[in-house]
Structures are given as structure tokens and as C-alpha cells.
Amino acid sequence: MTIAVEALDEAQAARELAELAATLARLGRAYHADDSPLASDAEYDALFARNLAIERRFPALVREDSPSARVGAALEGGFAKHRHLVPMLSLDNVFDRADFESFIARARRFLGWRDQPGPRIVAEPKIDGLSISLTYQNGRLVSGATRGDGATGELVTENLRSVMGLPQRLRGPAPGLVEVRGEVFLAKADFLALNRRQEEAGERRFANPRNAAAGSLRQLDPAITASRPLSLFAYAQGRSSEPLAETHAGYLDRLRDWGFAVNPLSAVLEDADDAERFQDRLAVERSGLAYDIDGVVYKIDDLALQERLGFIGRAPRWAVAWKFPAEQAVTRLEAIDIQVGRTGALTPVARLEPVNVGGVLVTRATLHNEDEIARKDVRPGDRVSLQRAGDVIPQILGRIDEPGAERGPAFVFPDRCPACGSKAVRPAGEVVVRCTGGLTCPAQTVERLIHLVSRNAFDIDGLGEKSIIEFHEAGLIRTPADIFRLRPEHLEGREGWKPVSIDKLMRAIEARRIIPLARFLFGLGIRRIGETNARLLARHYGSYENWRAQMQAATVVGSDERLALGSILGVGTAIADELATFFSEPHNRDAVDDLCAVLDKIEDEQAPESAALAGRTIVFTGTLETMTRPEAKAMAERMGAKVTDSVSRKTDLVVLGAEAGSKARKAAELGIATLDEAGWREMAGLPGTTG
Ligand code: IVH
Secondary structure, eight states: OOOOGGGOOHHHHHHHHHHHHHHHHHHHHHHHTSSOOSSOHHHHHHHHHHHHHHHHHOGGGOOTTOGGGOOHHHHHSSOOEEEOSSOOOOOOEEOSHHHHHHHHHHHHHHHTOSSSOOOOEEEEEEEOSEEEEEEEETTEEEEEEEOTTSSEEEBOHHHHTTOBTOOSBOSSOOOSEEEEEEEEEEOHHHHHHHHHHHHHTTOOOOSSHHHHHHHHHTOSSHHHHHTSOEEEEEEEEEEESSOOOSBHHHHHHHHHHHTOOOOTTOEEEOSHHHHHHHHHHHHHHGGGSSSOEEEEEEEESBHHHHHHHOEETTEESSEEEEEOOOEEEEEEEEEEEEEEOTTOEEEEEEEEEEEEETTEEEEEEEOOSHHHHHHHTOOTTOEEEEEEOTTSOOEEEEEEOOTTOOOOOOOOOOSBOTTTOOBEEOOTTOSOEEESOGGGSHHHHHHHHHHHHSTTTTOOTTOOHHHHHHHHHTTSOSSHHHHTTOOHHHHTTSTTOOHHHHHHHHHHHHTTSEEEHHHHHHHTTOTTOOHHHHHHHHHHHOSHHHHHHHHHHHTSTTOHHHHHHHTSTTTHHHHHHHHHHHHHSHHHHHHHHHHHHHOSEEEOOOOOTTOTTTTOEEEEESBOSSSOHHHHHHHHHHTTOEEESSOOTTOOEEEEOBTOOHHHHHHHHHTOEEEEHHHHHHHTTOOOOOO
């Protein structure tokens, strides 16, 4: 029989900790080394949690071989990956009432609403922490993961067990499977206390509560996480094996019943007037709250409407974050430094007398570009006002006039790259001055390499900014492919590199010789090819070989391939030009080919698994009665289809609304399959309509 942890005496506790250490080690070995688990994950987790609970009550009894000091994944140095069943997305931001109203208007337009009022909305404080996804099976917490890149996060289940407001078991009836999402955060006071402790221990201080929460959650040792008082507010759903509620407010009630902490300030609102009042009230109450918030999230309450509205890019159409205005401060501009970015852009950066802005110590701020410096008329030595908003790099707002004070000379923007000495030019009509050194410029090379190994690109663990700079200086890594040519003997004897860390790095690199096409494309760091565009390209071209061949052909202005590139949904001519420019440079082509040659495999982009219409081209024509055109289009795209405007031999399906005209005739002529609106609804898995 197990005794409640509270009831254990010291001798019993010591005995049990010894037993638990032996048992968990045995189970761990079976699981990790022999790949033949002796217990279910849930059983293992329960024993682990008990061990942790006893240790927390009797800290003096923590054993050297304590299981909490050796989590399975920790042995490998890193966390296991966890694929979210439903992707974790982000939110679009608005900053004022007009933007907020356009968010509502957009949703209404999408739904085809004219006269009816609404929709009703739920407001919740936007917690400035990190989002996590929790999976419960039959009411038991089986896994918890960070957001990661939205599709895949890191498994931090054990670390989450000590988070307040997060039930290990759901209270009352629970579905077979449910993913619950929420924000893990550290209260302001706990953040300050933690930083004091860090300082005393000679450890690094955290910049803000969010970083501290993230750092605490990503501890390889759950005991460290447990020593940091993290909390959770639950606020969103992922996959669920059964419907949970009809409204978001109803879902929040469900979460409360299950035992989750739900933010008590959440409220149901009717319209923009309500929202503005809520926003103003929270802006005032904000400083008195125990935790950091950076705005309010507004979500359309009706879950059926949320479903219809769906997503665009990485954000839902049914929710928006109305951010608070940025926090401001005044300080002295000490100097203007020039930074060279990955794409060669020369960016002026203000070096500042350190100043506290809304709880964060700011020493640098961006000045954007040459024109901005002139427009704001700021010079080294001036007093300046600045602001920071959330994640955004602090920016200089302007100069504070000091009557009578003598000012320094105006800043002269360099015409040479400070990193390589190449000529820096500003193309006509552009605001940005660029270094012409290309990959011969060390700043660009280093920035590109840092980007290549970053989390959403190649994601090479243990190869961060510092090591890239070190290896670049040592001449070990000059091109992307060099990363994969790194050998243990290159690192042996280098300061700070021990056999264990070398081995770990080598494994991390090896693991990335197989890479999904979208990550590969994003990793190249081509201007304007961010994650979204990389994914679009990957999806469109399907394979690396196809993409590579098409890019080569697209360097020719006016070629079919160039036109096709520009007409990929969302890419456009500016991006097509950027890619073409990149590929017209021999050294860029060489770098890409060279990288490809050292990889084992660039994985083809798969259409989403569930995509019923994957790869099909579909045309909507005529008037749809039950949904708007954008809604139908978004639905088809979610199912993997490409939606075009005109019917041709390449069209696979035409959906005929009321009064479909010439396109219906053309479809019939070409013998293309057609569906009426009811048929389309059925295909999309929507309920039929009556009348
Ligand atoms: S809902 C699909 N609700 O804000 C929508 N997010 O900027 C999922 N956040 O990644 C998010 N408080 O980390 C939602 N009450 C709240 C939130 C919230 C904070 C964070 C979350 C998300 C980010 C988006």
C-alpha cells in the first residue's frame, strides 16, 4: 500500500526514494537502451511524479542517483520531439480600435453576414509566457510539449508536472483524447526573486519573466524546473476525440471543471464598444497584476463559427491580439553602430546609456536606416526617447530637445561595409544601403550560417551563434556545406570542447543530413524567403530537384518558369525577382549545390495527410448560397487543393453555384467533373442544408 507523501516519515521516505531510484533506473534502461518498455508511460510517469513529490518534501534526502537528475531524454542531451496533433498557431496583432473593427468586419465578410449583429466575443488577457500543449488520454496527462515551430515542439512532460494550475488528471468525465493549450508563466515577483538567486549563484540573469519561464521549462533536470514556481493559464484547444462545448466560454468552463487554472479576468463581450472598454480597463489594471500581460486576446465565442473561419497563414481568422501600446523611456544616445545583416543590409543601431523600459534593461535600439536618422535628426550625444513593445527590438522615437546644449556632428552613413570593406550601395528608390561583398563578406557569411542552423531552419542543437563565430574565425566553416564537413578532430583541443560535447555536436549535425525541403529552403536565408514562403515553394515544387531546375530556368526574365514562380499564390513578382537574383550569382548556386551534395536527403514536401483534394485544381463559379467565395476557397485549400479562376484542361473539378455561366459550359466541353453546392458541402464534410 502506498502512504500519502504528506504522511511519510523520514526513514520511510529514504527507503522509498532508494526503491524508486532502482525501479525507475530499471524501467528507464528498458525503455531507452533496450527499446522494450517494462511499464506503460503513465505508470512510469506516476512513479516519477511520486519520486519528485517525496524529494520536494524531504530535500535533504535527494539521492545522488536520483531519477529526477537523469531524465531519459536528458541522457542524450536534449528533449524528444513531439508532433502536435493540431498545429499551434500564432495570432495577428492589432493596436487600435480601427484595426480591431476591421478584424471583426473581415470575419463578418468571410461569413457573408450582412444584417445580423455580432459575433459575440470572449476577451482574455494575453499572458506573456510560453505556450504549451498538453495531451490527456482518458483523463491522464500523457505528454506536454512546447510550441516549437508550431508543428513540432519539445517534449517537456516531466518538467510540467510541477506547474501550478495544471492537473495531472482531469477531474470528472473526460474524453478519450484531448489536447489542451495554455500559457506557462512566472509571476513578476518570482522572476525578480529568481534573478536575485541567479546572481548570488553567479549564474546569468534572465532578461524578462518570459525568458525565465522558458529557461525554467527547458531544464534537463525536472528538479530545477520544480524549484521555479511556474504557473499555467489554459485557454485553447487542440485535437479532441469528442466535441467539448459549443462556445469558447463553455470550453473555458469545461477547463475549470477539469481542474485547470483559467484566467479569472476573461469576459464575454458583445461588440467593439465592449472590447474598447475591456482594453482600457486592463491597460490600467495591468501594472497591478501578479504576472505580465502584453495585450488582450479576443476570440469569437461560437466554436462552429471558429471552425468555418479557419486559418490564414499561421493565424486564425477567429481571434486577434490587441496589444497594449509600447512602453517608452528617455536616455542618451552614446553612439551609432552599423550592423551587417545576412542579406548585406547595413542597419544603424543606437548604442544607449542603459535604461529600464517597462522592466527590461535596454542598451541598444534600432534606427532602421539612413533616412530615419536624418528624419529624426538624432546624433551621438543627443537625448532620445525610445520604446519597446513585446518581442520587437526597441526603437528610437526621436530626439529630446535640450535648449542651450551643444550637439555633436551629424552622423555620416558609411559608404563601405564595416565588416569587409566592400563598397556599400543604396539602389535608387530603396532605403537600405547594402554591402556588395556577397558571400565574401564575413558578416554576411556568419549571419547566414547562424540563420542556417537556427531553430526553424536546420535546427542544429549545440551549434549556436557563438560556435559559428568561433568556427568561422578559425576557418573551419566558411560555407553552409562546411558545417557537414566538420570532423571531431577539428574540434579536439579547442577551448571549451570536450569529447562529450564534440560527440553531441557531431550527432546533432548527422541528424540533419536528412532535412525537409521547406526547412532547407528557409535555411538558405534568401531575402524575402521566410518560413511561410519557404513552405509555399516547397509545397508548390514538391521536390528539391524540381525546385532547383525551375529556379535555374527562372533566372531568365520572361521565361515561363519565372512567370510561374511569380504566380504561386502569395509569392508575387518581388519574391520571384529575389530568387532569380540569388540564382543568377554563380557563388550562390555553388553554395546550394555544395550543401545539397553533403546531405543524405532533402525530403519531398508531402501534401497534408488528411488532404482529400491534395494536388487537385479546383474552380468555383456561380453564386454559392451557404458560404462565401473566400470561405469556399480557404476550405478547398485546407483540403490540399489549388484554387484557380479559370477552367482549363488542368482543372480537376468545377463547383457550380447558382447561375453558373460560361465556366460551367467550358467544364462540360472539356469533360471536367463538376459538383453542385450540396455535393461540395458533402465532399468538404459539412452537414447538408435543408430547404
Ligand atoms: S490563443 C490559435 N489565448 O499569444 C490561437 N494565446 O501571439 C492560439 N497567448 O502563441 C492562441 N495568452 O503563446 C491565446 N489567452 C490567450 C493567450 C495566448 C497568451 C500567447 C500564445 C500564442 C501567442 C500568439
